[in-house]
Amino acid sequence: MTKLAETDQLAIEARALNKRYKDQDAVSDLDLSINRGSIYALLGPNGAGKTTTLKMLMGIIAPTSGQCSVLGQSSTRMDSSVYQKIGYVSENQKLPDWMTLEQLLRFLRPYYPNWDKDFLNKLLTEYDLPLDKKLKAMSRGMRMKTKFLISLIYYPDVLVLDEPFSGLDPVIREECIDGLLDWSQVGNRTALISSHDIEDVERLADSVGIIEAGKLELDEEVDSLKERVRRVSVVISENATLPPSLPSGWKNTRTNLRNIEFFDTHFDPDKSEQLIHAILPGVERVTFEPMSLREIYVALVKQNKKEIGGKYGSQIHN
Amino acid sequence: MDPKFIISNVLKDLYAARFALAIYLVMLSIRFVFVSNPFPAFVGPNHFLENIGNLGLFFAVSTYVSMFMLMLAVVAGWMESDNLNDDEAFWVTRPAREKHLLTAKIASATLAFVIAPTYFDILTGLIGGAGLDVLWVIPNNIWGYGLILLPVLFVASITPDVARTMIIMVATVGLTALWIVFSWLLMTEGLRLQPSPNWEFTIKLILAIGFAAAFVFQSLFRERRKAVKIAFLGVFFAPLIAIPRLTNHQDVILNEANDLESATLVPAQYVRSSYRNVLGIHRIFRIEDSIPDRVLVPLKTDSVLTSDRGGRQERSTNWRHALWSPAPFLTILENSGYIMANAPTDQADQTFRSALLAFNKDNEMKAFHDGASLTLSSYFSEYQLVSVKELPLERKNKLFANKILSVVSGNRFYNDRIDEGPKIGLRRQLAKVGVVETRFASSFNSVRSDVPEVERIGNTIRVYFLYDPINSLMSVGRPQFDSSGERKFHVDAGSPFFGPNMKRRHKLLTFEMDHDENVAIDRKRLKLIVIDVKKSGNRVLQHAMELGDLSEQISAIRSHQLSSEQNDRREASSAE
Known part of the structure; x- marks a missing residue:
């Protein structure tokens, strides 16, 4: 059995986490480590297993196998003291609708020793x-x-946060983000955000994970990711022919006459251009452009779909 | 446990359901007023309800159903509002943990739907003069209401919304009711489900434990797998099917129930019937064992009142002669607290009627013989039946019987309310006079003095009553001896057990007669039956109860008695 690391550094941890529903793996062998003080964005297409992962971490549903913990407490055995230190916001989370906000606040107040009245008034x-x-x-x-x-x-x-900004208008979205930023300023706060709104997440997150078909395909700091991924445009001479195989780090390669475009996922400012000249014949011009987190995410997911044929790629409609 | 959270949650729940709870409390109050009305002018809930006939019945049933539906909606609402079942529920990631929420929900439900009605029941009992016995409502109510609440809590914990909880519960109750009604209507008598108290208790206990375990498991572990839910259902319903086959509960089927040993002792207590119902007669936890100095032998209570109710006669007769109440109708009535005075569940009356039926050689009520046998053995298992006498109807006895009938059927009370016409004649034709003598152990030392039909002579109690097999008419006479030694009887058309409020009526209707009045009567049908019952541990003289050869048994007992008397005489003379 894979054991969780015993370290105070990690706020959230998962090892070989699996969740199986009937004959389908919602989450498969997921390993995740989120340091304290980090804001981690978990990205992935619909049905990739983001919400399931979050629910397992929060102790809402039990994993089929594997282990996970938050603040050092196993998610399957969380007690009140841990939940006093955890906030959970979900798009679908229900509220006690019959209450007014004042009633709700009054009701919740006794359960949180760190309740901050000033922060409440500010928010x-x-x-x-x-x-x-x-x-x-x-x-x-x-x-x-x-x-x-x-x-x-x-x-x-x-x-x-599970899809916290979904369907919100830009003003409210900004207000929510401002609140998050206010919160993150104080102390060593950790956030795990699952979202489709990558632009918003990009402003907040310092690390990112991309999950697809229940597997964590990428787990990296945002800066590092953005540093190592570049959109590459290459112009080659007219008579040049492409080699049969290209480096694995070149994703989503597209050719149009003399133009070749791809994403270099192993960009190195010192070596990448040399590598292109070595592999591609008749290179006339090479351009490297930095990419936003959104572009990187889309590129990686599309490439992954192409490689594994997508979730339903094996189905052929006659 | 976090009491702060639990209290806070309970208060929140009560506040959330304040309107529904207010309605529920109003209904409880109404029920309380009807059950326990202490004012003489208002003769009591039972009479009120009886007099307004079907409307009263409808009111009683609909109040009970409304209270049940309200309870269902409120409890389901509480469960769903904090939705222990839903993984998007508000509380699942809050410091409140399942066990706290679970405790809070149980506390809310208990407070509103066990403690509140229990409070009213205790008031009812105290007003009815039940004294400390009233405390018996506590275990009974915990048991009774718990059996209703647990399934609701469980179903609410596995369903995502109030509507589905309501639908499942109503459908379950409805289908169960239909099943019982159809089994009653369509099945032959021998196959009808007539659960004995033992059997019922076993089933209910299993259901209660099953539902409680399932609810706790479901709530603590938030189990949502369909297979587990189905397994739960299986666990609940399997005992219903299996228990009668796996255990010795033979008395679940009437025609196999002749084994007297299987009968259960269900003695009666002299508390006003509606209070008795509230207190625990006919309930799982009974009061009699704790009151050794009370009269526990099932003597007739306030039968005349019921008998005089005309339109209700057939109905109550039918109910009475069912060994256990035909569910679900009566169960609803019973649980609603609207039990009529001398109502179908008045088992004391039933005992004597059934006893007489069992010894009715003309078999006019043959259909009830099995039930009668069981009933008699049920009530009298604590006492030994020492003699059953069918006395030749001498003129005096006939006159006595007929006079009583005349009085009862012709009294003002009767005429004021009911005009039954021809039935009076019929009733008169079929009248029987019964006398029951019961000898008690020495520990039995008190008989309520305000029970006119009971005569205590030394260690023997003699009960006189008149019996009408068609309409279950019973009347009462307590013999009194005037200065010349002539025996006279009081006929009481009021209820000896209906408390002080009935005194006025009691006096008004009391009739005194002696044996010399001459009234014509049908010789062939009128019989005087004397049953002597003597306590003998928990055994009953079985041969006297066998139904097959009643007349034979009676003859045997007669000869036994005769020889005993002769022996006694011989011993007496030799002693001399």
């Missing part, structure tokens, strides 16, 4: 939430802000 002002309105009468945006509010005001050490 209430920023979010512009009505205290006397029933939660069921609130708009989607207000409800999401409420979820942020009640997950931030006790300064959790770890915040787990």
Whole structure:
């Protein structure tokens, strides 16, 4: 059995984590280590296993096999003391709708020793939430802000966000992010964010993981990732022919007459251009462009789909 | 445990359901008023309900059903609001853990749906003069309401919303009711499900433990796999099918129930019937064992009242003669607290009626013989039946019987309320007079003095009653001896057990007669039966109870008695 590392450095950890539903693996042999103080973005297409992973980490569902922990406590045996240090915001999370926000705050207050009244007032002002309105009468945006509010005001050490910005208008999204940033300023806060809104995540995250078909395909710091991935455009001479095989780090290669485009996932400012000249014949011009996290994500996912044929790639429709 | 959280959660739940709970409390209060009304002008819930007939019945049943539905909705709402089942539930990632939520939910449900009705029941009992016996409502209510709440809690914990909980529960209750009704209507008598108290208790205990275990398991581990749910259901329902086959509960089937040893002792206690119901007669936890100085032998209680209710006669007769109440209708009534005075569950009355039926040689009520046999043995297993006498109807006895009938059927009380016409004649034709003599062990030392039909002579209690097999009419006479030694009887058309509020009526209707009045009566049908019962540990003289050769047995007992008397006389004379 794979054991979890015993270190205080890690806020979140998973080893050989598996979740199987009937005949389908939702999460498969997932290893994950998130350091304290890190903001980690878990990206992946729909159905990749992001939410399942988060739920296993939060102790909401039990893994089929493997182990995971948050703040050193196994997720399958979390007690109240750990949940006092964890915030969880999910797009689908239900709220006690019959309550007003004031009632909810009053109700929650005793359970969080770190409840910060000043921070609460600050967030209430920023979010512009009505205290006397029933939660069921609130708009989607207000409800999401409420979820942020009640997950931030006790300064959790770890915040787990599952699609927190989905379907929110830009203003509310900004407000939520501002709240997150305020929270992250104090102490050694750790966040795990699963989202499709990569631009937003990019502003926050310092590490990123890409999960696909239940497998963690990439796990890296954002800066490092952005540093090593470049969009490459190469112009070759007219008579040149491409070699039969290209380096594995060149992803999503496309050719159009004399132009070749690909993503170099092992970019090295000192060596990459030399490598291109060595492999491709008649190179006339090479351009390297940095990529946004979103572009890297799309490129990697598309490439991966091409390689494994996609989730349903083996199905052929006659 | 975190009491702060539990209290906070309970308060939150109560606040969330405050409107529904207010309605529930109003319903409880209404039920309380009807059950326990202490004012003489208002003769009591039972009479009120009886007098307004079907409307009262409808009211009783609909109140109970409404209370059940409210309870269902509120408990389901509580469960779903904090949704222990849902992985998107609010609380799943909060410091409140499952065991705290579980405890809080049970506490909320207990407070609203066990403690609140128990409070009213205790009030009811205290007003009814039950004294400390009233405390018996506590275990009974925990048991009774727990059996209702546990399935609701469990179903709510595995369903995602209130609507589905409601649908499942209502469908389950409905289907069960249908099953019972159809089994009753369609099956032959021998196959009808007539659970004995033992059997019922076993099943309910298994169900309670099963539901409790499933609910706790489900809530703590949030088990949502379909296979596990199905397994749960299997665990619940398997005992229903298996228990009668795997155990010795033979008495679940009527026609196999002649074994007297299998009968259960269900004695009655002299508390006003509606209170008795509340307190625990006919419930799992009974009160009688703790009150050794009370009259526990099942003597007739307030049968005349019921008998005089005209339109209700057939109905109550039918109910009474069922050994155990035909569910689900009666169960609803019973649980609602709207038990009528001398209602179908008045087992004391049933005992004597059934006893008489069992010895009715004309077999007019043949259909009930099995039940009668069982009932008699049930109640009298603590006492030894020492003699059964069918006395030749001498003129005096006939007159006595007929006079009682005349009084009862012709009294003002009767005429004021019911005009039954021809039935009176019929009733008169079929009247029987019964006398039961019961000898008690020395520990038995008190008989309530306000029970006019009971005469205590030394260690023997003699009960007189008049029996009408068609309408279960019973009347009462306590013999009194005037200065010349003539025996006179009081006929009480009121209820001796209906408490002080009935005194006025009691006096109004009390009739005094002696043996010399001359009223014509049908010789052939009128019989006087004397049953002597003597306590003898927990054994009963079985041969006297066998149904097959009643007349033979009666003759045997008669000769036995005769020879005993002769022996006694011989011994007496030799002693002299």
